Every structure is written in structure tokens, then in C-alpha cells.
Amino acid sequence: MTTITSPLTDESIRKLVAGELVLLNGIVYTGRDAAHKRMVELLDAGIALPFDADSQTIYYTGPCPAPPGRVIGSAGPTTSLRMDAYSLPLIEAGLKVMIGKGSRNEAVVDAIKEYCGLYLSAIGGAGALMAQCIIEAVVVAFDDLGPEAVYKLKVREMPLVVAIDYKGNSVYN
């Protein structure tokens, strides 16, 4: 099994093939519906994002609160298609990798091909297992959104499947 580290380089992205199981280490930002809406509004207004998205990875999750003694609660993936409407401006702003679950629309697949991007799938419903792979979690933006705030996560050996590779091949086809 391949181990990869985020932020990912183009070189490491090009080695990955749809359907392959990988273990992810490194830095990942969370963001789901409400955070995406705000990020795109900021970009539209020409305002910098509250974190530098360049070369980064976004994980579509809204975690449970951290119980005492833990860094985070359950944190599995949410359905990616709701983020399709917001993904293009973020990819154009430098976002490289998206983590979620379920298929993406054609525009997102085209952007992945054009910008050498990558779409990884976490195992839908495996929130407790994912939480075990998160070793640090800090809110970096939109604190008022509660579970939809943007967290900066440090992950260790998070099991993911290459769902859409940089050539646009999909595990869902």
C-alpha cells in the first residue's frame, strides 16, 4: 500500500491510479457546505482565504466535538457532490486534493485533469476509524459555523481510496 504525504506534489499525484488504496499523512483542512459557500464568496470578492489553499488538501467533513482527552470526535467524509458547485474557484486558487465520498460532476473531473488534481474517497460512515487517524485539530477559520468550521488537521495513516486520478479515471465507473 502506498503512503502519501499532504501537501502532495504533482509528481506524487501522477503516480496514483483510481481504485488504489493509500495511507495519507500530513496536513489537511476541513470544509463542507457552509465553509465552501463562504470561501467562494471571499474569492469572488477578491479577498484572500483565511488559510493558504495553494497546493493544499480539503477534507469534506463536519466532525463531532472532541470528547475529553481526544483531539477530535468522529470525522468521516460527507457527500462530495454538494461541494461540486464550489470546487472550481478553489481549484483555480491552487487547491490540489479533495477528500470526500461519492462521485463528482463533469466540471470537477475536467478541473482535476487540467490542474493535475486528485480526488480521494474516505470510507463513508467510518467516522470513528477516521478519528483515530487524526492527531491534531485546530480551528483556523469560521469558528461560528461550529461543526462546519475549517479545521487544520494533522493526519497519520488515514486509509483512503484514489477515487478520481489526475487523468480523470474514476473508481465509480
Next chain:
Amino acid sequence: MSTNIRVIRSEHIAETIAKLCIEANMDISQDIYDALSQAAAKETSQLARTVLDMLLENAKIAAQERLPICQDTGMVVVFVNIGTELHVQGNIGEAINEGVRMGYGAGYMRNSIVGDPIERVNTGDNTPCVIYYDFVSGDKLEIIVAPKGFGSENMSAIRMLSPSDGLDGMERFILETVRNAGANPCPPVIVGVGVGGTMDKAAVLSKQALLRKIGTSHPEPFWANFESRLLILVNDMGIGPAGFGGKTTSLGVHINTYPTHIAGLPVAVNIGCHATRHKSAVI
């Protein structure tokens, strides 16, 4: 008035609801765990087996570490069957919502409810829940708590078929709904189907169908056979665990039926995720 009326305090109901919310979210039902385990043994694709093993591992971690199985701890749906020889002291609806509030706080579970559907401001305590009341004989209160995540809820559908669409039309609609859902509802799914009644009745029947134990069938052989046929057709789609392909797209197709109008054939399909959470208690 009869002196045999039993009295129950609303606080007791709230405490029971809180406990059931936590258990439903952290302790997967044994029938579902067993079905996932049997499915893993049958899969020939390595990736499908790996996904099912991860779901089983996830369920174990959740139960041991007291973490929710899934971060989408859901909108809580509560079915309450009230014995007619029972008197509830206080407001039962408020008590149920207080139980949800207590359970979600104590269990460190995600608050996923927004107040106005367009303003979308989080209510901060996962209330309100959705409550269905029914009356039964006796002096007991049966409570079923079924937190529903929206990965699967969003992929559910209802259609008012014409009687002339018949069984074939129903089959096409059910299969189309599962196919369109793809990987989004966290397969392997449970397919709850409600047939008959009015539009709203069909929807409630489909949700209640998700509460049924895996491996059990509709009491009438005709519908039981249709359930078996649909399960084979759904699994032949090849969506598989997490949508990565495989033999296990569904653990069960459960149909609930009810008489309907001469002009109608309402069909609702409520899709449940791999964990389809529910716990019950009688007090």
C-alpha cells in the same frame, strides 16, 4: 376514571431518550454487524472486502471508545407508542426534545440541525427531532430512536405512481432510486420501501421499514418474494461497499404496505446507510 391508569414522569422519558440517542449512535445493531461480517466473507473483490472490514473495525472502535459510528449523528426520528392506560405527567414532546438535547451534549455528538431551512442557523443542541406518536393497548410506553444521517436521507425519493404502473413500475422506481444514490448513502445500504396509503403515509412506512431486523421478511409471501427479488437485483448493480464495486450494495430490502386509494399507488424509498441506527426501550 379508572384507578388503573399508570403515571409516568416526563423526566423519565427524557432520560430514556438521552440514553437511546447515545446507544443508537455508538453501538451498531448486532443484526447489521453480523450481516456486514457475512458480506465480507462473500466478497471476492479485495477492495470490497477491505471496505467491509473497515466498517466492522469502525463499529468496534465506536463501541469501545464511545465515539459515534459516524460523525453525522443525524436528525433524530422518534417513534412513540403510548399505552392507552398510561398518563404522562408533563409535556411529552418537550420531554423527548429535552432527551435529545441531553443525549447529544453528554455523548459529544454533532449538532446537525438548522432552524429555518433557508436561513440555516444551527440550533446548537440537535433539536427539534421528528416525532411520530401512536396509541397501543396497555400501560407501557415504547420508544424507538432512529437518528437519520442525510447522506442517505438525501438519496431517498417518493413517487405517486399510477395503478397501471403496477409491480413493474414500482420495481423500476426502486431500482432507479438505488442506482442514482450510488456511493452517496454509504453502502451497503438498507432499502426501506413504503407502498400505499397517501404520500405522507408511504414515506412513514418506508422509514419504519428501516427499523426491521435484517433477514426478516414481509409477512405476506407475495411481498416477501418481491423483497428477495429486489435484493438480488440491487446487489447485481455492482455499486458495492462504499461504491467501489462489489457484490454487496444492500443488506436488505424491506417493504411495508398499506391499503391505498382506487386512483393511486404511492411508493416511497427511504435509504438507510450501512449502520441504519436505531435503539428501542419500553418503560
